[in-house]
Amino acid sequence: MADWQAVQEEELGAWRNHFLNLLDRIPLPIAVCTIDGEMHVANPAMAAEWGTTPGRLRGRALRDLFTPRTEGQIERLVAALRAGRTSRYRIEVSWPGKDGGVRTGEFTIDPIRTVSEPVPVLLALLYVHDERPGPTPSPGSTVNATQARILALAASGATTATIGKALGLTVDGVNYHLARLARRWRVQGRTALVAKAYALGVLAPGRWPPEPAEGLVAP
Numbered sequence: 001m002a003d004w005q006a007v008q009e010e011e012l013g014a015w016r017n018h019f020l021n022l023l024d025r026i027p028l029p030i031a032v033c034t035i036d037g038e039m040h041v042a043n044p045a046m047a048a049e050w051g052t053t054p055g056r057l058r059g060r061a062l063r064d065l066f067t068p069r070t071e072g073q074i075e076r077l078v079a080a081l082r083a084g085r086t087s088r089y090r091i092e093v094s095w096p097g098k099d100g101g102v103r104t105g106e107f108t109i110d111p112i113r114t115v116s117e118p119v120p121v122l123l124a125l126l127y128v129h130d131e132r133p134g135p136t137p138s139p140g141s142t143v144n145a146t147q148a149r150i151l152a153l154a155a156s157g158a159t160t161a162t163i164g165k166a167l168g169l170t171v172d173g174v175n176y177h178l179a180r181l182a183r184r185w186r187v188q189g190r191t192a193l194v195a196k197a198y199a200l201g202v203l204a205p206g207r208w209p210p211e212p213a214e215g216l217v218a219p
Helices: 002-025 044-048 073-082 145-155 160-167 171-185 190-199
Strands: 030-033 039-042 089-096 102-112 121-128
Touching: 002 190, 030 044, 073 089, 145 160, 145 171, 145 190, 160 171, 171 190
Parallel strands: none
Antiparallel strands: 030 039, 030 121, 089 102, 102 121
């Protein structure tokens, strides 16, 4: 029994590291918080909004850093979560910019329940309003429908065998597509490949489970 628990803990640790590595590479500001908005984890993009490091944001409360456009939004959100409602919530916020101005954006907050914890944690994604639009996608960023689904499943943490079973492909077939994309995008490793897919807009930001974005998938 002790050996089985040790294996489970090791597997959970590996998944946590995989998630954190992926989070670090996503350019969208993201934080994982308690139901009251205290940050457990913040990625580098979130820390960059405050000119600091992710570790220095750990333990800080979202409400202390961001001002909601409408008073009482946070309290209503917390009350809804405590009542067991787990819909997606959007909150318009503002915060001081590093240049002395005011920045504005929108939080998309998704409650995530786990088997071991009855109270959900919050996945908070920040969309900044005044960000300049990204560059026009190059032809090299376009993928076919099969490749897009492979990338989405890989982003969710699915194994090669699981991806193949879900899409009706062999393990070699899945590896073929992953290797082809890795060569085209000049990256190494599945984590970097998924991060590149988000950076190019092939995978839709702010979606869980991950799913392909619209517009970059060829027939």
